[in-house]
Amino acid sequence: MKVSGFTIIRNGVKFDYPFIESIRSVLPLCDEMIVAVGNSEDDTLEMVRSINSPKIRIIQTVWDDNLRKGGHVLAVETDKAKAAISEDTDWCIYIQADEVLNEQNYPAILESMKKNLDNKRVDGLLFDHLNFYGSYDFIADSRKWQYKQIRVIRNNPQIASFRDAISFMKNGKRLRVKKINAAVYHYGWVRHPRFMQEKMETFNKMWHDDEWMAENFKKVDEFDYSGIDSLSHFTGTHPEVMKGRIAKMNWAFSFDPTKGINLSPRLRFLNWLEKKYGIEIGKFKTYRIVK
Numbered sequence: 669m670k671v672s673g674f675t676i677i678r679n680g681v682k683f684d685y686p687f688i689e690s691i692r693s694v695l696p697l698c699d700e701m702i703v704a705v706g707n708s709e710d711d712t713l714e715m716v717r718s719i720n721s722p723k724i725r726i727i728q729t730v731w732d733d734n735l736r737k738g739g740h741v742l743a744v745e746t747d748k749a750k751a752a753i754s755e756d757t758d759w760c761i762y763i764q765a766d767e768v769l770n771e772q773n774y775p776a777i778l779e780s781m782k783k784n785l786d787n788k789r790v791d792g793l794l795f796d797h798l799n800f801y802g803s804y805d806f807i808a809d810s811r812k813w814q815y816k817q818i819r820v821i822r823n824n825p826q827i828a829s830f831r832d833a834i835s836f837m838k839n840g841k842r843l844r845v846k847k848i849n850a851a852v853y854h855y856g857w858v859r860h861p862r863f864m865q866e867k868m869e870t871f872n873k874m875w876h877d878d879e880w881m882a883e884n885f886k887k888v889d890e891f892d893y894s895g896i897d898s899l900s901h902f903t904g905t906h907p908e909v910m911k912g913r914i915a916k917m918n919w920a921f922s923f924d925p926t927k928g929i930n931l932s933p934r935l936r937f938l939n940w941l942e943k944k945y946g947i948e949i950g951k952f953k954t955y956r957i958v959k
Contacts, residue, residue: 669758669759669781669782669785670699670754670756670757670758670759671697671698671699671757671758671759671760671761671781672698672699672700672701672702672753672754672757672759672760672761672823673691673694673695673697673698673700673701673702673760673761673762673763674701674702674703674704674746674749674750674752674753674760674761674762674763675687675690675691675694675701675702675703675704675749675762675763675764675765676703676704676705676706676729676742676745676746676748676749676764676765676833677703677704677705677706677712677716677765678705678706678707678708678712678731678745679706679708679709679710679712679870680708680710680712680715680765681708681710681711681712681715682708682709682710682712682866683859683863683866683867683870684859684860684863684867685765685766686765686766686768686855686910686913687712687715687716687765687766688715688716688719689768689907689909689910689913690763690764690765690766690767690768691703691716691719691724691763692719692909693763693768693769693770693771693907693909694761694763694769695721695723695724696771696774697761697769697774697777697778698723698761699723699757700723700724700725700753700754700757701721701723701724701725702725702727702749702750702752702753703716703724703725703726703727703749704726704727704728704729704745704746704748704749704752705726705727705728705729706728706729706730706731706745707728707729707730707731713726713728725752727748727749727752729745729748731745732744733873735874736873736874736875736876736877737875738831738832738875739831739832739833739871739874739875740831740832740874741874742829742832742833742874743828743829743830743831743832743833744829745833746762746829746833747828747829750762750828750829753823755823757823758781758785758822758823759781759785759820759821759822759823760820760821760822760823761777761819761820762818762819762820762821762836763819763852764833764854764856766854766855766856767819767852767853767854767855767856768852768853768855768907768909768910769850769852769853769907770850770851770853770905770906770907771907771908771909772905773849773850773851776848776849776850777793777820777848777850780793780820780846780848780850781793781820784846789844789958790822790844790845790846790958791821791822791824791827791838791843791844791845792818792820792821792822792827792836792843792844792845792846792955793818793819793820793821793845793846793847793848794816794817794818794845794846794847794848794955794957795816795817795818795819795820795848795850795851795852796815796816796850796851796852797813797814797815797816797817797851797852797854798851798852798853798854798902799813799814799854799856799857800853800854800855800857800858800902801857801858801893801896801899802857802858802893802896802899802921802923803858803917803921804855804858804902804906804910804914804917805901805902805921806899806900806901806902806921806923806925807899807900807901807902808857808896808898808899809898809899809900809939809943810897810898810931810935810939811935811938811939811942811948811951812897814834815942816847816955817834817835817852818835818836818843818845818954818955819852821836821843824838826838826839827843830954832874832875834954835954835955836954837954842953842954842955842956843954843955843956844955844956844958845955845956845957845958846957846958847957853906853907853910855910860918860919861890861891861892861893861919862889862890862891864890864891864893865888865889865890865891868885868891869881869885869887872885893921896923897931897935898925898931898939899923899925900925901925938950
């Protein structure tokens with residue numbers, strides 16, 4: 669069984685992405701790791717090279733900054749990375765630059781890939797998705813966040829990145845996946861408020877034109893984390909590769925999980941259904957779980 673990892677990154681240093689931790693967290697599971705480094709204004713390329721792993725293969729890309737609708741440029745870049753994967757690869761592990769795998773989940777991931785290797789009905793593996801917010805102590809838990817994500821796919825050219833690289837589709841259809849006992853730790857909403865604000869401005873430009881930005885994006889020095897609707901305390905253990913970054917956290921964040929901000933009675937009920945029984949009403953999914 670051959671396994672390849674793939675990811676994309678641009679301006680990872682500038683926006684304080686944990687991209688080095690992200691890459692390192694996948695390397696133990698891979699025979700090769702494709703890192704598509706976009707044209708950056710910082711030392712992102714040098715940082716990736718500094719990992720100095722024989723498994724890593726860097727491809728340098730140029731992002732089309734004119735693609736400013738729906739974050740489509742992220743899917744384009746993700747497909748570039750996927751296309752560079754060796755043809756004899758069986759499984760592909762996709763990781764975003766603000767996502768990290770926990771070493772405690774390695775056995776479950778490897779076991780699932782081996783177990784389903786010859787089961788061609790299975791297109792991919794579905795992970796729990798933990799969305800940390802504001803600090804490393806809280807997880808966003810309202811229904812607007814995705815609780816599950818496909819992060820392992822079969823090496824099939826018919827499988828392509830979907831929308832803003834949030835997931836994958838196969839010839840425009842949902843993937844058949846196995847739900848596994850493993851999680852992806854998403855730290856995209858955990859960074860100093862100044863870096864977060866800069867990231868939000870840049871990312872909004874991938875979705876909207878200049879007119880929308882002028883009318884809707886508020887120019888401030890720091891991101892306001894207080895607008896979140898619902899959080900819960902994280903009681904687990906962070907990946908080992910994140911320990912150093914967590915120890916250097918240099919901003920304050922607090923939240924009272926007993927208060928649900930801006931949650932209507934309807935949303936409270938739908939949240940309860942999802943958490944209690946796993947019933948997700950009205951959510952679009954790119955996958956179908958198979959037994």
